[in-house]
Amino acid sequence: QKEVEQNSGPLSVPEGAIASLNCTYSDRGSQSFFWYRQYSGKSPELIMSIYSNGDKEDGRFTAQLNKASQYVSLLIRDSQPSDSATYLCAVSNYQLIWGAGTKLIIKP
Amino acid sequence: KAGVTQTPRYLIKTRGQQVTLSCSPISGHRSVSWYQQTPGQGLQFLFEYFSETQRNKGNFPGRFSGRQFSNSRSEMNVSTLELGDSALYLCASSLASGTLYEQYFGPGTRLTVT
Numbered sequence A: 001q002k003e004v005e006q007n008s009g010p011l012s013v014p015e016g017a018i019a020s021l022n023c024t025y026s027d028r029g030s031q032s033f034f035w036y037r038q039y040s041g042k043s044p045e046l047i048m049s050i051y052s053n054g055d056k057e058d059g060r061f062t063a064q065l066n067k068a069s070q071y072v073s074l075l076i077r078d079s080q081p082s083d084s085a086t087y088l089c090a091v092s093n094y095q096l097i098w099g100a101g102t103k104l105i106i107k108p
Numbered sequence B: 001k002a003g004v005t006q007t008p009r010y011l012i013k014t015r016g017q018q019v020t021l022s023c024s025p026i027s028g029h030r031s032v033s034w035y036q037q038t039p040g041q042g043l044q045f046l047f048e049y050f051s052e053t054q055r056n057k058g059n060f061p062g063r064f065s066g067r068q069f070s071n072s073r074s075e076m077n078v079s080t081l082e083l084g085d086s087a088l089y090l091c092a093s094s095l096a097s098g099t100l101y102e103q104y105f106g107p108g109t110r111l112t113v114t
Helices: none
Strands: A004-006 A011-014 A019-025 A032-038 A045-050 A054-058 A061-066 A071-076 A085-092 A096-098 A102-107 B005-007 B010-013 B019-024 B031-038 B042-050 B053-057 B064-068 B074-078 B087-094 B109-113
Touching: A004 A085, A011 A019, A019 A032, A019 A085, A019 A102, A032 A061, A032 A071, A045 A054, A045 A061, A045 A071, A071 A085, A096 B042, B005 B087, B010 B019, B019 B087, B019 B109, B031 B074, B042 B064, B042 B074, B074 B087
Parallel strands: A011 A102, B010 B109
Antiparallel strands: A004 A019, A019 A071, A032 A045, A032 A085, A054 A061, A061 A071, A085 A096, A085 A102, B005 B019, B019 B074, B031 B042, B031 B087, B042 B053, B064 B074, B087 B109
């Protein structure tokens, strides 16, 4: 059974600090990795996609992929209260598998 | 470019009734996936359509069905509604079917079954 695991949280981070969200996956053949942000009552919004090992930066967001260790992480620098949301990790190898999400709370 | 649209946004139905939800993908996107989201179960994959053909199907009963039209618009139908079908139904579109393509979600249809 292909699985994507995330800590459900809540993860509480002070405003201005770095928030680190982690995701592990079981299918070694996975090729595409996505992070989505979902505010309460809203639909998921794509933040980052990453396809090769290493780091990918976009503004305050950095996605990190390590295929050997089968994990992908999302770092949010200078965390803002507006970053408070649930973050979903999705991993694809011809089928998109979703994690249950990590709830992030940024404390002012 | 307009995003994914879903209609209706909210729906209240009675047990035993049926419901049809509609999804219009981003212009140029040919793949549409449907998901059910409930507080306890997270995102559950229903099915994916590409070029009017169902490509993948999740583990849902046959009461859940869908179709895609030649303009890539998609509908999903739930027959004989049960209380447990109350959920947020999300549609996501992507350029094509396959591993590399990012999915973009619509705002969802919130279905309440009483």
